[in-house]
Amino acid sequence: MRIVADENIPLLDSFFGDIGEIHPVSGRTMSAADVQNADIVLVRSVTRVNQSLLEGSRVRFVGTCTIGTDHVDKQWLASNGIAFSAAPGCNANSVVEYVLSAISLHAERRGVADWSKLSVGIIGAGNVGGELAHKLERLDFDVVCCDPPRAEQEGDNGQDFVSLEEAMACDVVTLHTPLVREGEYSTLHMFGEHRLSVLGEHQLLINTSRGEVIDNAALLSRLDEPNAPTVVLDVWEHEPRVHPGLLDKVWLATPHIAGYSLEGKVQGSEMVYQALSRNMGLPVRKKAGQFLPEPALAKLSFTSAAEEMDSANIAMRSCYDPRRDDARMRLAMSLPAEERGTAFDRLRRDYPVRREFSSVKIQLKGTSKSMQDTFRALGFKLKL
Numbered sequence: 001m002r003i004v005a006d007e008n009i010p011l012l013d014s015f016f017g018d019i020g021e022i023h024p025v026s027g028r029t030m031s032a033a034d035v036q037n038a039d040i041v042l043v044r045s046v047t048r049v050n051q052s053l054l055e056g057s058r059v060r061f062v063g064t065c066t067i068g069t070d071h072v073d074k075q076w077l078a079s080n081g082i083a084f085s086a087a088p089g090c091n092a093n094s095v096v097e098y099v100l101s102a103i104s105l106h107a108e109r110r111g112v113a114d115w116s117k118l119s120v121g122i123i124g125a126g127n128v129g130g131e132l133a134h135k136l137e138r139l140d141f142d143v144v145c146c147d148p149p150r151a152e153q154e155g156d157n158g159q160d161f162v163s164l165e166e167a168m169a170c171d172v173v174t175l176h177t178p179l180v181r182e183g184e185y186s187t188l189h190m191f192g193e194h195r196l197s198v199l200g201e202h203q204l205l206i207n208t209s210r211g212e213v214i215d216n217a218a219l220l221s222r223l224d225e226p227n228a229p230t231v232v233l234d235v236w237e238h239e240p241r242v243h244p245g246l247l248d249k250v251w252l253a254t255p256h257i258a259g260y261s262l263e264g265k266v267q268g269s270e271m272v273y274q275a276l277s278r279n280m281g282l283p284v285r286k287k288a289g290q291f292l293p294e295p296a297l298a299k300l301s302f303t304s305a306a307e308e309m310d311s312a313n314i315a316m317r318s319c320y321d322p323r324r325d326d327a328r329m330r331l332a333m334s335l336p337a338e339e340r341g342t343a344f345d346r347l348r349r350d351y352p353v354r355r356e357f358s359s360v361k362i363q364l365k366g367t368s369k370s371m372q373d374t375f376r377a378l379g380f381k382l383k384l
Protein backbone atom coordinates (compact mmCIF):
# COMPACT_ATOMS: atom_id res chain seq x y z
CA MET A 1 0.00 0.00 0.00
CA ARG A 2 1.58 3.31 -1.05
CA ILE A 3 0.61 6.32 1.04
CA VAL A 4 1.48 9.79 -0.22
CA ALA A 5 1.12 12.30 2.59
CA ASP A 6 1.67 15.94 3.44
CA GLU A 7 4.95 15.95 5.40
CA ASN A 8 3.37 18.32 7.96
CA ILE A 9 0.86 15.74 9.20
CA PRO A 10 1.96 14.95 12.73
CA LEU A 11 2.74 11.34 13.70
CA LEU A 12 2.52 10.01 10.15
CA ASP A 13 4.69 6.98 10.94
CA SER A 14 3.11 6.31 14.32
CA PHE A 15 -0.44 6.24 12.96
CA PHE A 16 -0.04 5.07 9.38
CA GLY A 17 3.31 3.22 9.32
CA ASP A 18 1.67 -0.22 9.79
CA ILE A 19 -0.84 0.40 7.01
CA GLY A 20 1.51 1.20 4.15
CA GLU A 21 4.73 2.68 2.91
CA ILE A 22 4.65 6.41 3.59
CA HIS A 23 5.98 8.94 1.06
CA PRO A 24 5.98 12.39 2.64
CA VAL A 25 5.82 15.33 0.23
CA SER A 26 5.21 19.06 0.56
CA GLY A 27 1.45 19.57 0.93
CA ARG A 28 1.60 22.96 -0.77
CA THR A 29 3.18 21.53 -3.96
CA MET A 30 1.74 17.96 -3.98
CA SER A 31 1.26 17.15 -7.67
CA ALA A 32 -0.36 14.57 -9.94
CA ALA A 33 3.10 13.04 -10.47
CA ASP A 34 3.50 12.64 -6.68
CA VAL A 35 0.24 10.70 -6.30
CA GLN A 36 0.34 8.80 -9.61
CA ASN A 37 1.15 5.44 -7.97
CA ALA A 38 -0.45 6.09 -4.60
CA ASP A 39 -3.30 4.05 -3.10
CA ILE A 40 -3.93 6.50 -0.28
CA VAL A 41 -3.48 10.28 -0.16
CA LEU A 42 -3.35 12.13 3.15
CA VAL A 43 -3.49 15.91 3.18
CA ARG A 44 -4.06 18.96 5.32
CA SER A 45 -5.76 22.15 4.14
CA VAL A 46 -3.07 23.43 1.75
CA THR A 47 -3.44 20.75 -0.96
CA ARG A 48 -6.16 21.12 -3.61
CA VAL A 49 -7.64 17.66 -4.01
CA ASN A 50 -9.51 17.46 -7.30
CA GLN A 51 -9.61 15.94 -10.74
CA SER A 52 -6.30 17.54 -11.78
CA LEU A 53 -4.52 15.94 -8.83
CA LEU A 54 -6.07 12.48 -8.96
CA GLU A 55 -7.29 11.64 -12.46
CA GLY A 56 -5.45 8.62 -13.83
CA SER A 57 -4.08 7.59 -10.41
CA ARG A 58 -5.11 4.46 -8.51
CA VAL A 59 -5.93 6.40 -5.33
CA ARG A 60 -8.81 4.77 -3.41
CA PHE A 61 -8.84 6.79 -0.20
CA VAL A 62 -8.27 10.46 0.56
CA GLY A 63 -8.08 11.75 4.10
CA THR A 64 -7.68 15.35 5.27
CA CYS A 65 -6.49 15.69 8.87
CA THR A 66 -8.42 18.96 9.18
CA ILE A 67 -11.90 20.23 9.95
CA GLY A 68 -12.25 22.36 6.81
CA THR A 69 -12.88 20.54 3.52
CA ASP A 70 -13.13 23.45 1.07
CA HIS A 71 -9.84 22.33 -0.54
CA VAL A 72 -11.40 18.98 -1.54
CA ASP A 73 -13.73 18.34 -4.48
CA LYS A 74 -15.87 15.82 -2.60
CA GLN A 75 -18.32 15.44 -5.46
CA TRP A 76 -15.56 14.41 -7.88
CA LEU A 77 -14.16 11.93 -5.34
CA ALA A 78 -17.60 10.39 -4.78
CA SER A 79 -18.36 10.12 -8.48
CA ASN A 80 -15.02 8.36 -8.98
CA GLY A 81 -15.52 5.89 -6.15
CA ILE A 82 -12.76 7.36 -3.98
CA ALA A 83 -13.49 7.15 -0.26
CA PHE A 84 -13.02 10.38 1.68
CA SER A 85 -12.71 11.31 5.30
CA ALA A 86 -12.04 14.57 7.13
CA ALA A 87 -11.51 15.13 10.86
CA PRO A 88 -14.60 17.04 12.04
CA GLY A 89 -14.12 18.79 15.35
CA CYS A 90 -10.48 17.63 15.74
CA ASN A 91 -9.11 21.07 16.60
CA ALA A 92 -12.36 22.82 17.60
CA ASN A 93 -11.24 23.31 21.20
CA SER A 94 -7.96 24.83 20.05
CA VAL A 95 -9.86 27.45 18.03
CA VAL A 96 -12.17 28.11 20.99
CA GLU A 97 -9.14 28.75 23.22
CA TYR A 98 -7.70 31.12 20.60
CA VAL A 99 -10.97 33.09 20.53
CA LEU A 100 -11.30 33.17 24.33
CA SER A 101 -7.71 34.42 24.61
CA ALA A 102 -8.37 37.15 22.03
CA ILE A 103 -11.56 38.25 23.82
CA SER A 104 -9.78 38.42 27.17
CA LEU A 105 -6.97 40.54 25.70
CA HIS A 106 -9.51 42.82 24.00
CA ALA A 107 -11.44 43.30 27.26
CA GLU A 108 -8.26 44.20 29.09
CA ARG A 109 -7.15 46.58 26.36
CA ARG A 110 -10.53 48.32 26.43
CA GLY A 111 -10.55 48.58 30.22
CA VAL A 112 -13.53 46.21 30.57
CA ALA A 113 -12.99 44.80 34.07
CA ASP A 114 -15.50 41.95 33.65
CA TRP A 115 -15.08 40.40 30.21
CA SER A 116 -18.45 38.64 30.44
CA LYS A 117 -20.10 42.05 30.05
CA LEU A 118 -19.16 41.84 26.35
CA SER A 119 -21.90 40.33 24.19
CA VAL A 120 -20.74 37.77 21.62
CA GLY A 121 -22.30 37.01 18.23
CA ILE A 122 -21.23 33.65 16.81
CA ILE A 123 -21.69 33.16 13.06
CA GLY A 124 -21.73 29.42 12.36
CA ALA A 125 -22.64 27.23 15.35
CA GLY A 126 -21.10 23.88 14.46
CA ASN A 127 -18.27 22.12 16.27
CA VAL A 128 -16.24 25.28 16.87
CA GLY A 129 -19.04 27.85 17.23
CA GLY A 130 -21.16 25.46 19.31
CA GLU A 131 -18.32 24.71 21.74
CA LEU A 132 -17.47 28.41 21.96
CA ALA A 133 -21.10 29.25 22.77
CA HIS A 134 -21.17 26.54 25.42
CA LYS A 135 -18.02 27.81 27.14
CA LEU A 136 -19.07 31.47 26.94
CA GLU A 137 -22.49 30.68 28.40
CA ARG A 138 -20.84 28.88 31.32
CA LEU A 139 -18.73 32.02 31.78
CA ASP A 140 -21.94 34.13 31.95
CA PHE A 141 -21.57 35.94 28.63
CA ASP A 142 -24.59 37.01 26.60
CA VAL A 143 -24.18 34.88 23.49
CA VAL A 144 -26.23 34.70 20.30
CA CYS A 145 -25.70 32.31 17.40
CA CYS A 146 -26.51 32.78 13.73
CA ASP A 147 -26.66 29.57 11.71
CA PRO A 148 -29.29 29.62 8.94
CA PRO A 149 -28.54 26.05 7.70
CA ARG A 150 -29.05 24.66 11.20
CA ALA A 151 -32.08 26.89 11.81
CA GLU A 152 -33.69 25.50 8.67
CA GLN A 153 -32.78 21.87 9.40
CA GLU A 154 -33.74 21.89 13.06
CA GLY A 155 -36.84 24.13 12.80
CA ASP A 156 -38.75 24.67 16.04
CA ASN A 157 -37.03 21.72 17.72
CA GLY A 158 -33.61 23.34 17.59
CA GLN A 159 -31.97 26.04 19.68
CA ASP A 160 -32.81 29.72 19.17
CA PHE A 161 -30.83 31.20 16.33
CA VAL A 162 -30.71 34.90 15.47
CA SER A 163 -30.34 36.78 12.18
CA LEU A 164 -26.92 37.77 10.91
CA GLU A 165 -27.81 41.41 11.63
CA GLU A 166 -28.57 40.58 15.26
CA ALA A 167 -25.33 38.65 15.69
CA MET A 168 -23.45 41.52 14.07
CA ALA A 169 -24.78 43.96 16.67
CA CYS A 170 -22.77 42.25 19.45
CA ASP A 171 -19.58 43.64 20.99
CA VAL A 172 -17.65 40.65 19.62
CA VAL A 173 -18.50 39.10 16.25
CA THR A 174 -16.70 35.85 15.57
CA LEU A 175 -16.83 33.80 12.34
CA HIS A 176 -17.02 30.00 12.40
CA THR A 177 -18.59 29.01 9.11
CA PRO A 178 -17.06 26.77 6.47
CA LEU A 179 -16.01 28.39 3.20
CA VAL A 180 -18.92 27.68 0.84
CA ARG A 181 -18.47 29.18 -2.61
CA GLU A 182 -22.03 28.92 -3.93
CA GLY A 183 -25.66 28.25 -3.06
CA GLU A 184 -28.17 29.69 -0.65
CA TYR A 185 -25.75 29.65 2.27
CA SER A 186 -22.63 30.75 0.43
CA THR A 187 -20.08 32.29 2.79
CA LEU A 188 -17.65 33.55 0.15
CA HIS A 189 -17.16 37.26 0.93
CA MET A 190 -20.05 37.05 3.40
CA PHE A 191 -18.38 40.07 5.00
CA GLY A 192 -18.00 42.50 2.10
CA GLU A 193 -18.16 46.27 1.89
CA HIS A 194 -21.76 46.60 3.12
CA ARG A 195 -21.57 44.34 6.18
CA LEU A 196 -18.15 45.68 7.16
CA SER A 197 -19.59 49.21 7.07
CA VAL A 198 -22.16 48.21 9.71
CA LEU A 199 -19.52 47.19 12.26
CA GLY A 200 -18.38 50.08 14.44
CA GLU A 201 -15.47 51.25 16.49
CA HIS A 202 -16.49 49.57 19.74
CA GLN A 203 -16.73 46.13 18.09
CA LEU A 204 -14.25 43.27 17.73
CA LEU A 205 -14.37 41.13 14.59
CA ILE A 206 -12.54 37.78 14.75
CA ASN A 207 -12.03 35.52 11.74
CA THR A 208 -10.71 32.01 12.33
CA SER A 209 -12.86 30.38 9.62
CA ARG A 210 -11.38 30.85 6.14
CA GLY A 211 -9.81 34.02 4.73
CA GLU A 212 -12.28 34.20 1.82
CA VAL A 213 -15.26 34.61 4.18
CA ILE A 214 -14.14 38.26 4.46
CA ASP A 215 -13.45 40.30 1.34
CA ASN A 216 -9.91 41.32 2.33
CA ALA A 217 -9.76 44.30 -0.07
CA ALA A 218 -13.05 45.63 1.37
CA LEU A 219 -11.71 45.09 4.89
CA LEU A 220 -8.57 47.03 4.07
CA SER A 221 -10.69 49.98 2.85
CA ARG A 222 -12.95 49.78 5.91
CA LEU A 223 -9.97 49.83 8.25
CA ASP A 224 -8.84 53.08 6.62
CA GLU A 225 -12.09 54.76 7.63
CA PRO A 226 -12.94 56.38 10.97
CA ASN A 227 -14.90 54.26 13.47
CA ALA A 228 -13.50 51.01 12.09
CA PRO A 229 -13.87 47.86 14.22
CA THR A 230 -10.91 46.14 15.86
CA VAL A 231 -9.98 43.07 13.84
CA VAL A 232 -8.30 39.75 14.63
CA LEU A 233 -7.37 37.65 11.60
CA ASP A 234 -6.03 34.12 11.77
CA VAL A 235 -7.00 33.35 8.19
CA TRP A 236 -6.32 35.36 5.04
CA GLU A 237 -7.67 35.47 1.55
CA HIS A 238 -5.11 33.92 -0.85
CA GLU A 239 -2.90 32.28 1.81
CA PRO A 240 0.04 31.95 2.03
CA ARG A 241 0.08 35.45 0.55
CA VAL A 242 -1.24 38.11 2.88
CA HIS A 243 -2.81 41.29 1.50
CA PRO A 244 -0.12 44.00 1.67
CA GLY A 245 -1.20 46.67 4.10
CA LEU A 246 -3.92 44.61 5.79
CA LEU A 247 -1.49 43.19 8.31
CA ASP A 248 -0.62 46.70 9.51
CA LYS A 249 -4.28 47.52 10.09
CA VAL A 250 -5.46 44.51 12.04
CA TRP A 251 -4.94 44.32 15.78
CA LEU A 252 -3.89 40.65 15.98
CA ALA A 253 -2.54 38.82 12.94
CA THR A 254 -1.70 35.13 13.06
CA PRO A 255 -0.69 32.62 10.34
CA HIS A 256 -3.72 30.27 10.34
CA ILE A 257 -2.76 28.56 13.57
CA ALA A 258 -5.93 28.91 15.68
CA GLY A 259 -6.38 25.14 15.45
CA TYR A 260 -2.70 24.33 16.02
CA SER A 261 -2.76 23.04 19.58
CA LEU A 262 -0.81 19.78 19.75
CA GLU A 263 -4.01 18.02 20.84
CA GLY A 264 -5.89 19.44 17.82
CA LYS A 265 -3.23 18.41 15.32
CA VAL A 266 -2.74 14.92 16.74
CA GLN A 267 -6.52 14.35 16.91
CA GLY A 268 -6.67 15.27 13.19
CA SER A 269 -4.23 12.45 12.39
CA GLU A 270 -6.05 10.09 14.75
CA MET A 271 -9.48 10.67 13.16
CA VAL A 272 -8.19 9.98 9.66
CA TYR A 273 -6.30 6.91 10.92
CA GLN A 274 -9.58 5.64 12.42
CA ALA A 275 -11.50 6.29 9.18
CA LEU A 276 -8.83 4.66 7.03
CA SER A 277 -8.61 1.62 9.32
CA ARG A 278 -12.39 1.18 9.17
CA ASN A 279 -12.34 1.62 5.40
CA MET A 280 -9.74 -1.15 5.11
CA GLY A 281 -11.34 -3.42 7.68
CA LEU A 282 -8.36 -3.07 10.03
CA PRO A 283 -8.57 -2.87 13.83
CA VAL A 284 -8.34 0.62 15.37
CA ARG A 285 -5.66 0.24 18.05
CA LYS A 286 -3.90 3.58 18.33
CA LYS A 287 -5.15 6.60 20.23
CA ALA A 288 -4.05 10.24 20.15
CA GLY A 289 -3.56 10.24 23.94
CA GLN A 290 -0.73 7.70 23.79
CA PHE A 291 1.35 10.07 21.67
CA LEU A 292 0.84 13.26 23.68
CA PRO A 293 3.97 14.10 25.70
CA GLU A 294 3.97 15.54 29.19
CA PRO A 295 3.17 19.26 28.93
CA ALA A 296 5.93 21.78 29.72
CA LEU A 297 3.53 23.56 32.09
CA ALA A 298 1.68 21.05 34.25
CA LYS A 299 0.42 23.02 37.24
CA LEU A 300 -0.48 26.54 38.37
CA SER A 301 -1.44 27.50 41.89
CA PHE A 302 -3.59 30.40 43.14
CA THR A 303 -4.29 31.41 46.72
CA SER A 304 -7.19 33.25 48.34
CA ALA A 305 -5.37 36.53 47.53
CA ALA A 306 -5.88 35.92 43.81
CA GLU A 307 -8.38 38.02 41.83
CA GLU A 308 -10.68 35.92 39.66
CA MET A 309 -10.18 37.59 36.28
CA ASP A 310 -6.46 38.22 36.82
CA SER A 311 -5.92 34.57 37.65
CA ALA A 312 -7.93 33.36 34.69
CA ASN A 313 -5.93 35.68 32.42
CA ILE A 314 -2.64 34.46 33.86
CA ALA A 315 -3.65 30.83 33.37
CA MET A 316 -4.98 31.32 29.83
CA ARG A 317 -1.96 33.32 28.71
CA SER A 318 0.50 30.90 30.30
CA CYS A 319 -0.97 28.25 28.01
CA TYR A 320 -1.58 30.42 25.00
CA ASP A 321 -1.01 34.08 24.22
CA PRO A 322 -1.93 35.05 20.63
CA ARG A 323 0.29 38.13 20.91
CA ARG A 324 3.33 35.85 20.56
CA ASP A 325 1.99 34.46 17.29
CA ASP A 326 1.17 37.99 16.19
CA ALA A 327 4.76 39.13 16.89
CA ARG A 328 6.24 36.18 14.96
CA MET A 329 3.89 36.82 12.05
CA ARG A 330 4.76 40.53 11.81
CA LEU A 331 8.48 39.73 11.91
CA ALA A 332 8.11 37.13 9.14
CA MET A 333 5.98 39.47 7.02
CA SER A 334 8.65 42.19 7.23
CA LEU A 335 10.74 40.11 4.80
CA PRO A 336 10.83 41.12 1.11
CA ALA A 337 7.47 40.49 -0.63
CA GLU A 338 8.68 37.47 -2.61
CA GLU A 339 9.77 35.65 0.58
CA ARG A 340 6.58 36.22 2.59
CA GLY A 341 4.59 33.25 1.28
CA THR A 342 7.37 30.83 2.24
CA ALA A 343 7.76 32.60 5.57
CA PHE A 344 4.01 32.19 6.26
CA ASP A 345 4.25 28.44 5.61
CA ARG A 346 7.44 28.20 7.68
CA LEU A 347 5.70 29.76 10.69
CA ARG A 348 3.06 27.01 10.41
CA ARG A 349 5.53 24.16 9.80
CA ASP A 350 7.76 25.16 12.73
CA TYR A 351 4.90 26.08 15.05
CA PRO A 352 5.95 25.75 18.72
CA VAL A 353 4.24 23.14 20.85
CA ARG A 354 1.05 24.63 22.24
CA ARG A 355 -0.99 22.67 24.75
CA GLU A 356 -4.67 23.09 25.53
CA PHE A 357 -5.95 24.44 28.85
CA SER A 358 -6.97 20.92 29.89
CA SER A 359 -3.27 19.94 30.10
CA VAL A 360 -2.74 22.25 33.10
CA LYS A 361 -3.94 21.45 36.62
CA ILE A 362 -5.06 24.51 38.54
CA GLN A 363 -4.57 24.38 42.28
CA LEU A 364 -6.93 26.70 44.15
CA LYS A 365 -6.44 27.28 47.86
CA GLY A 366 -9.21 29.08 49.72
CA THR A 367 -10.64 30.62 46.56
CA SER A 368 -14.31 31.27 45.83
CA LYS A 369 -16.75 28.86 44.20
CA SER A 370 -17.16 31.38 41.39
CA MET A 371 -13.43 31.24 40.68
CA GLN A 372 -13.53 27.46 40.54
CA ASP A 373 -16.46 27.63 38.12
CA THR A 374 -14.56 30.06 35.88
CA PHE A 375 -11.54 27.76 35.61
CA ARG A 376 -13.76 24.73 34.96
CA ALA A 377 -15.70 26.61 32.29
CA LEU A 378 -12.45 27.54 30.56
CA GLY A 379 -11.54 23.86 30.40
CA PHE A 380 -8.78 23.69 33.04
CA LYS A 381 -8.59 20.70 35.37
CA LEU A 382 -8.95 21.66 39.02
CA LYS A 383 -6.96 20.41 41.96
CA LEU A 384 -8.72 21.65 45.07
Ligand SMILES: NC(=O)c1ccc[n+]([C@@H]2O[C@H](COP(=O)([O-])OP(=O)(O)OC[C@H]3O[C@@H](n4cnc5c(N)ncnc54)[C@H](O)[C@@H]3O)[C@@H](O)[C@H]2O)c1
Pocket: 067, 068, 069, 088, 089, 091, 092, 095, 123, 124, 125, 126, 127, 128, 129, 130, 146, 147, 148, 149, 150, 176, 177, 178, 179, 180, 185, 186, 187, 208, 209, 210, 234, 235, 256, 257, 258, 259, 260
Ligand atom coordinates in the same frame (compact mmCIF):
# COMPACT_ATOMS: atom_id res chain seq x y z
N1 LIG B 1 -8.23 28.76 11.76
C1 LIG B 1 -8.15 27.48 12.01
O1 LIG B 1 -7.12 26.97 12.41
C2 LIG B 1 -9.36 26.62 11.85
C3 LIG B 1 -9.46 25.43 12.59
C4 LIG B 1 -10.62 24.66 12.46
C5 LIG B 1 -11.62 25.05 11.59
N2 LIG B 1 -11.47 26.17 10.85
C6 LIG B 1 -12.55 26.61 9.94
O2 LIG B 1 -13.72 26.80 10.72
C7 LIG B 1 -14.82 26.25 10.01
C8 LIG B 1 -15.88 25.84 11.01
O3 LIG B 1 -15.44 24.73 11.76
P1 LIG B 1 -16.50 23.78 12.51
O4 LIG B 1 -15.74 22.65 13.05
O5 LIG B 1 -17.32 24.56 13.47
O6 LIG B 1 -17.39 23.31 11.30
P2 LIG B 1 -18.84 22.68 11.36
O7 LIG B 1 -19.12 22.15 10.01
O8 LIG B 1 -18.97 21.80 12.54
O9 LIG B 1 -19.79 23.95 11.61
C9 LIG B 1 -19.97 24.98 10.69
C10 LIG B 1 -21.33 25.61 10.96
O10 LIG B 1 -21.47 26.73 10.10
C11 LIG B 1 -22.83 26.76 9.68
N3 LIG B 1 -22.98 27.55 8.46
C12 LIG B 1 -22.79 27.16 7.17
N4 LIG B 1 -23.06 28.19 6.34
C13 LIG B 1 -23.42 29.24 7.13
C14 LIG B 1 -23.81 30.57 6.85
N5 LIG B 1 -23.93 31.05 5.61
N6 LIG B 1 -24.08 31.38 7.90
C15 LIG B 1 -23.98 30.93 9.18
N7 LIG B 1 -23.66 29.66 9.49
C16 LIG B 1 -23.37 28.83 8.48
C17 LIG B 1 -23.17 25.29 9.48
O11 LIG B 1 -24.57 25.08 9.47
C18 LIG B 1 -22.49 24.66 10.66
O12 LIG B 1 -23.33 24.54 11.79
C19 LIG B 1 -14.22 25.08 9.21
O13 LIG B 1 -15.00 24.80 8.06
C20 LIG B 1 -12.85 25.58 8.86
O14 LIG B 1 -12.86 26.20 7.60
C21 LIG B 1 -10.37 26.96 10.95
Ligand SMILES: O=C(O)[C@H](O)[C@H](O)COP(=O)(O)O
Pocket: 008, 044, 045, 046, 065, 066, 067, 068, 069, 091, 256, 257, 258, 259, 260
Ligand atom coordinates in the same frame (compact mmCIF):
# COMPACT_ATOMS: atom_id res chain seq x y z
O1 LIG C 1 -9.64 23.24 8.94
C1 LIG C 1 -8.86 23.07 9.84
O2 LIG C 1 -8.85 22.06 10.57
C2 LIG C 1 -7.84 24.12 10.15
O3 LIG C 1 -7.98 25.22 9.34
C3 LIG C 1 -6.45 23.56 10.17
O4 LIG C 1 -5.84 23.96 11.35
C4 LIG C 1 -5.64 23.98 9.00
O5 LIG C 1 -4.34 23.57 9.17
P1 LIG C 1 -3.46 23.09 7.93
O6 LIG C 1 -4.21 21.97 7.31
O7 LIG C 1 -3.40 24.22 6.95
O8 LIG C 1 -2.18 22.68 8.50
